[in-house]
Amino acid sequence: MIGREWKKRTHHCGSLRIEDVGRDVVLNGWVQKRRDHGGVIFIDLRDVSGLVQVVFNPEISAAAHEVAGELRGEYVISCRGTVGARPADSVNPRLATGEVEVRVEEADVISASLTPPFEIQEGSDVDEALRFRYRFLDMRRRDQLEPLILRSRVAVTVRNFLDSRGFLEIETPMLTKSTPEGARDFVVPSRLQPGKFYALPQSPQLFKQLLMIAGIDRYYQIARCFRDEDMRADRQLEFTQIDLEMSFIEPEDLIAIMDAMFVDLFRRVMSVELSDPFPQISWQEAMEAYGTDRPDPRWGMEIDDFSSIFSATDFKLFRSILEEKGRVRGFKVDGLIAPARRELDSLVSEAQRLGAGGLVWMVREGDSLRSPVAKFLSQGETDALIEKAAMVEGEVFLLAAGPGDLNPVLAGLRQYCIKNFAPQPAEAWALLWVIDFPLFDWDENEKRYKSNHHPFTSPSRRTLELLDDDPLQVTSDSYDMVLNGVEIGGGSIRIHDPELQDRIFKILGLGEQEVEEKFGFLIEAFRYGAPPHGGIAYGLDRLAMLMAGKDSIRDVIAFPKTQSGLDLMTAAPDIISQAQLKELRIRST
RNA sequence: GGAGCCGUGGUGUAGCCUGGUUAACACGCCGGCCUGUCAAGCCGGAGAUCGCGGGUUCAAAUCCCGUCGGCUCCGCCA
Incomplete structure (x- = not known):
């Protein structure tokens, strides 16, 4: 030795x-x-x-x-x-x-060991930047290791499940081609093809569709993805997807197998029995009732439309808003009874912070309402509000009104109420599907349609006829999975008809030449007998974060980067030598 | 691209608003004592250009400007 x-x-x-x-x-x-x-x-x-x-x-x-x-x-x-x-x-x-x-x-x-730069002790509060510079010491602490162990178990459980259902794990390239639409690409210069660049994959999307055309039938991969966008607590430059795709399916087939996967996952990893099928809510319903496409129904406080109560109101503000085709919507605040003035004021200032012109609060006191606008309301309107909102004595009810989009304000206020007033929910886990997303969004800056999901998403059959006349009314065969108000996965049935795909590209304003350059290989493949197919991709980091009860995906990533994209341990990214640059035919400033 | 919060011995904080003795406390570290501790104990000690640069002032950790780094959020993320 x-x-x-x-x-x-x-x-x-x-x-x-x-x-x-x-x-x-x-x-x-x-x-x-x-x-x-x-x-x-x-x-x-x-x-x-x-x-x-x-x-x-x-x-x-x-x-x-x-x-x-x-x-x-x-x-x-x-x-x-x-x-x-x-x-x-x-x-x-x-x-x-x-x-x-x-x-x-x-x-x-x-x-032997040097004296460590911080105490290697569970629960001790150390600056995150220092922890990440010495992540190898940080991970010696059980409470830092635990989320990584959980993540490993999630990955293994999912692998075993998918394997048992006939999915093949197939790797796709990391050095691939830049695509239009979507996030900013990370690029890698090619030495062998001077002046040309690979792009790191934003997701294995195109490759998994090609695998379906190849007849693989069921594919999955725990795949690293790269998007050069600004970071958040739940976003890193590189992240991991549980990516899968299936042939000869319709949305309900995929949803059923994913329901089973999550029941299995929570049972094995969390010892929690979820009951499937998980609820499905349309995008439209979610936006109406929660003001967001990733609702967390555990907290109640559903938003409702109260416009009809004010159809003949004397309250000038509401009347003029309704005349402008605006709406009056609101929700009852759970957990806030007989509020202090200070609490009501905090709701108003939160609404203003969220961009609302104003916020109307109301507190039930017997058969009347305490509210800054109470004197403008008839007894009939008051009675109707109390009844429709099912307010009991002392309860608080919030109304926002306007011709514009009220959802950001209402959803933000609901979040604020959840954080500050709501009692703990009965259920720890709320897993649901949001379905029927719009196929396109209108991009006001670029004055064009953009895919809500991605350009290969299939329009749903029942709205297909609107494609040319009113694209914004077209929904898609797409589905997001939402866990406790966090989007953990999303997918769709894909277009397998090259002609339909052509029409979509046209609506998106992608020229024939651009399509040929960027997606030519996929379009060509479609012409050789493409099976109907669809799939989904989950954010493993976010899923593990939620299951570990953490607030940031950095806690479930062994070596995360800072908000400015630095790896504090290796000091990447870094400059490279003139020799390397020269070999790559790159001039750097 | 924008907004906000933070940066003080090795670590975590106090001090900053209201400028003025030797920058305080806990943990850690070093030395001594100690045979049942597990937050060990007791005694002693070392350790801080107060992120960096500039300005105001007789005097700056403290006030002002800039900058760097970290975090949160908006934009962005099909």
Whole structure:
């Protein structure tokens, strides 16, 4: 053997139990903590499985005790000794291994450690930037490792499920072609083709469709994707999708198999029994009732339309808004009874922050309403409001009105109320489908239609006839999965008819030449017998984040980047040498 | 591209608003004592150009401007 000798472990630290008493064991691990009593020295020894106390008693081994005296935090050691039951009064109930200890007879330092830049201790609050610079130390902490373990279990469970359902895991290229539409591409210069660039995939979309045309029938991949856009707590430059595609299916086939996958996932990973099928709500309904396309129904507080109550109102503000074809919508605030003035004011200022012109609040007091606008309302309107909103004494009701889009304000206010007033929901997990998205959105800046999902999404059959006359009314065979108000996945049935695909490209304003250049290979493939197909992609990072109860996907990524795209550990991105640039035929400023 | 918050020994914070002694506290670190601790204890010690640059002032951690870094959000993310 080269280098220092060390004894290989026979057990993991966290695995020892009272049944192991009397065993001769060897442990390898990191020194978590040393407690030196002058005579006896206690070490908490840590490995991936957990902690165990090892005891160095000079009466058992003077040599080992001497080694223990040299030990410091994060030293890697090997020690051999006997598992002993702790004296009854020194059992530690907070440790899984707290009934035992290892009485050390031989010990070796495998490698020493500098004093770490922060305490390697669960729960200690350390600046995230410092943690990411020393992520290899950060991950030694159980509470930092745990989300990564969970993520691994999610990935394995999904793999096993899809494998059992006949899906083939197939890898697609990382060095691929830039496509129009969608996010900004990361590009990679080509040495062999000077002046040309690969793009890193934003998703394996085109390749998985080609796999369907290839007759693969069912494909999946846990695929890395790249989008050069600004980051958020739930967005990184590179992220991972659970990507899959199926042939000869309709939306309900895919939804059924995904329902089964999530039941299986939550059962195996979370020990939670979800009941499928999961609810489906149309995009239109979601926007009406929640003001967003990713509703979280756990909190109630559904938005309703109260315009009809004010059809003949004397309240000038509402009347003029209704005359302009505007609407009056609102919701009842759960968890806020007999509010303080300060709470009502906070709602108004939140509404203003969200861009509302104003917000009308109302509090039921007997048969009347306390409200800044109460004096403008007739008793009939008051009665109708109380009844329609089902307000009980002291409850708060919010109304927003306007000719414009009220959804951002209403959805934002609902979020605010959830955060500040709402009681904990009965259900911990709300998983649902949002379906029937519009096929196109109108891009006001570019004055053209854009795909709501992507250009290969199939219009739904029942709205297909509107495609030429009123594209915005066309819905698509698409579906998003939403978990607790977070979009975790989205997909669609794809177009497999080249002529229909042509029409879509035209509506999107993509010229024939551009289509040929960018998607020619796909269009050509469609001409060789394409099966009907569709699929979905889930954000593994977001899913793992939610399941781990974290607020940022950085917590479920081993080596994340900062908001400005830096890897604080490796200092990437970095400049490259003139020689490298020259080889790539790139001039840099 | 824009808005907001943050940056003080190794770590986490206080001090900043209202400028003025030696920049305080806890943890960690180093040394000593200590044979049953597990947030070990007791005694002692070292350790801070207050992110960086400029300005105002007799005097700046503190006020002003700029800049760098981190975070949150808007735009952006088919």
